[in-house]
Structure formats: structure tokens, C-alpha cells
Amino acid sequence: MSSNTLQKDWYEILGAGLSDSQQELRHKYQRLILLYHPDKQSADVPAGELEERAQRFIEIDQAWKILGNEETKREYDLQRREVAMTQKWPVDAQVPLEDMNWIEADQCYTYSCRCGGEYILPVDEAEENMFLICCHTCSLSIEILNKS
Numbered sequence: 001m002s003s004n005t006l007q008k009d010w011y012e013i014l015g016a017g018l019s020d021s022q023q024e025l026r027h028k029y030q031r032l033i034l035l036y037h038p039d040k041q042s043a044d045v046p047a048g049e050l051e052e053r054a055q056r057f058i059e060i061d062q063a064w065k066i067l068g069n070e071e072t073k074r075e076y077d078l079q080r081r082e083v084a085m086t087q088k089w090p091v092d093a094q095v096p097l098e099d100m101n102w103i104e105a106d107q108c109y110t111y112s113c114r115c116g117g118e119y120i121l122p123v124d125e126a127e128e129n130m131f132l133i134c135c136h137t138c139s140l141s142i143e144i145l146n147k148s
């Protein structure tokens, strides 16, 4: 994956959320790609507008190349998290690990964000002493305090 992959928010380009399934992502991609496909534009669209749509079409295609593949999507998600941790994202609260909900079936901890979204922490990432996780819906993050 090239180093400029992170310069764009591929989820936003697809109008998708971090928690969308592959199927949901595919639906959104297919709807957009039809909307912006150069061959699908009507004759009365002004040239400048056509150019913008063609640009959008390329971005949508790039977004799907990354998010439509399990492996590159995982890599991108991971890189986003790393960037989020080095940047100063708004920290909404400090939450002790024991206050999070343990979801046995998914082997992860969850915590409700005040936006109605959810923080999700896979168990194999719950080893560090203190770290930030980002809400899957909004841009807030919480600091997890792990005393053990």
C-alpha cells in the first residue's frame, strides 16, 4: 500500500462507516460508481461538473480497491488507528478496562459512546497499560486505563 493511502478518508468517500460490513460497503460502492461513471452522465451536464464527477469516480474506485479487500482494509484500519493515536484526537473520557463490557462471543470489550456509537477493543489489543481507542461512529476517543 502506498504511503499516501492515509491522505484520504476512504470511508467518507464511500459514505460508509467503520463498522459497515463488506456487503454494506459493496452496496455503497456500487450505487456511487453508477452515479459517477463517465459513461452514465447525461449530455446536459456542464464540462466542469463532468470533470469533478470523473475525479470522484476515480476516488470511489480507489476507495473500493482498499476497503473492498479484507487484507488491505485491515491494513488501512490499522494505519488509521496509529495515526489517530499520534494525533491529538478529542479524548472524551478515561475508562478503566473493568468498566467496559466484555463480549464473550466476539472476544472484545465494548463501551458506549455518547454519540450512540460504540468503542470496540479486541482482547488481544487490551494488553498495554494505557491507550486510546476511537469511536466507530464519531471522532471521539476514550483513554483506556488497564491497571492489571
Ligand SMILES: [Zn+2]
Binding pocket: 113, 114, 115, 116, 117, 118, 135, 136, 137, 138, 139, 140
Ligand atoms: Zn462516538
